[in-house]
Amino acid sequence: THVSCQKSQITPESVEILGRSYPRDDMTNVTAKILSLVGRDLHNQKHHPLWIIKERIKEHFYRSYTSRTGTPIFSVYDNISQVVTVEQNFDSLLIPKDHPSRKKGDNYYLNQTHMLRAHTSAHQRELVRSGLDCFLLAGDVYRRDEIDASHYPVFHQMEGVRLFTNHELFARVENGEDLSLFENSGRRTAQKQEIHTMEAVKLVEFNLKHTLTQLIRHLFGEELEIRWVECYFPFTHPSFEMEVRFQGDWLEVLGCGVMEQELLHSAGAENKVGWAFGLGLERLAMVLFGIPDIRLFWSKDERFLKQFHLTNINDSVTFQALGKYPPLFNDISFWLPAEGYTETDFYDLVRSIGGDLVEKVELQDQFTHPNVWTVPQCGDCMVRCLPSLLLAVKAIGRTNKVSHCYRIVYRHMERTLSQEEVRLIHQAIEQAAEQKLGVQGRF
Ligand code: FA5
Ligand code: MG
Secondary structure (H helix, E strand, O other): OHHHHOOOEEOOOEEEEOOEEEEOOOOOOOOHHHHOOOOOOHHHOOOOHHHHHHHHHHHHHHHHOEOOOOOEOOEEEOOOOOEEEHHHHOHHHOOOOOOHHHOHHHOOEOOOOEEEOOOHHHHHHHHHHOOOOEEEEEEEEEOOOOOEOOEOOEEEEEEEEEEEOHHHHHOOOOOHHHOOOEOOOOOOOOOOOOOEOHHHHHHHHHHHHHHHHHHHHHHHOOOOOEEEEEEEEOOEEEEEEEEEEEOOEEEEEEEEEEEOHHHHHHOOOOOOEEEEEEEEHHHHHHHHHOOOOHHHHHOOOHHHHHHHOOOOOOOOOOOOOOOOOOOEEEEEEEEOOOOOOOHHHHHHHHHHHHHHHEEEEEEEEEEEOOOOOOOOOOHHHHHHHHHHHHHHHHHHHHHOOEEEEEEEEEOOOOOOOOHHHHHHHHHHHHHHHHHHHOOEEOO
């Protein structure tokens, strides 16, 4: 969370971000507002809805895909820098130099060579090159767009890649040792790349669709209607999009396909075939939790965030619209017991008594009772007074008390609370704090 404290700024000469400086040129179009969002890392904020989705996907892959010894075969990356080279974001994925997706109007460029990644696919080649066969990668991506309920210039994607050797792909096929991944005189058709055999492609495609169908079933249950639509990406062929039924319409949630062999070749994995997918975490979260507006993900409003404080990431939760009713503030102060007090005990106590009426609890102020006493000035008296002075210091040490003052914000989602009902709850909290936490009220 402290990454955002690193100074990002735009000066007349350069763009400074994540501790590095990028000289400006005619491609620079990133704004201060966008830079301020780099480092929020919503997908890494515990209990954030995007974090919950990410964790559920991780858990599903960890459990479902293990090696013979039981260890997960997919490794997960969620902390790779969002500043990438233009080469990573486009060239490494075989995206032609004149492809419309490179437009300055659609991307955030730091300068001619660097940009904020527009998709998590930007990291495919480097991760394959590092020797990985199976991985997931979650991250924030940046695209120039207007802002409304379903568009925000920053959103989050989860990328997945799985590679197969000849043996891995055909091991479970009868007489599989006679099959091969590649052929030399093949042609590119709607079904396959020139170099792949039809049997290799069909198995990879089947594994890809099965993996993603299982994932979506895990997240949404059996009822959700899904369908596959053929589409085009320069870095996969064949390519598909998955759509799900949402509010009477079809909503695209991911793109995927059989990886272009040229990409695998450039990553040093030319003897393997593989699939890749990229899904939108906000889209899934909106469907899963019923979040109506993509801007809410950026909210720092406790009324939004606290709805996702699940004990278990698999607990079900449906978003409740934020109440527009006014809050009531009440403070509570007490002396802490000599030992054994923790702030979280108090927060739990407040929530257990105040329930959903408590929107927020905040430590406002704390102080230690000042140790004020006058030291005798004369040497003579010092000798006589020393024993009693020491006793006094000891006594103060023992009664040296710490006071905390908390502000509790009360708010009901559906109506305006009255002072009177809040007073009753507040008093119950005061009493319970004295009884259960051993504090001494200053009410
Ligand atoms: C891509 O970004 C490809 N990199 C996906 C891919 C990966 C294809 C690997 C093949 C292999 P696309 O631009 O369609 O594709 O975005 C992928 C997903 O991100 C979409 O299906 C959608 O769920 C989500 N997404 C795209 N644009 C937005 C947006 N403006 N707001 C929210 N989610 C979006
Ligand atoms: Mg798409």
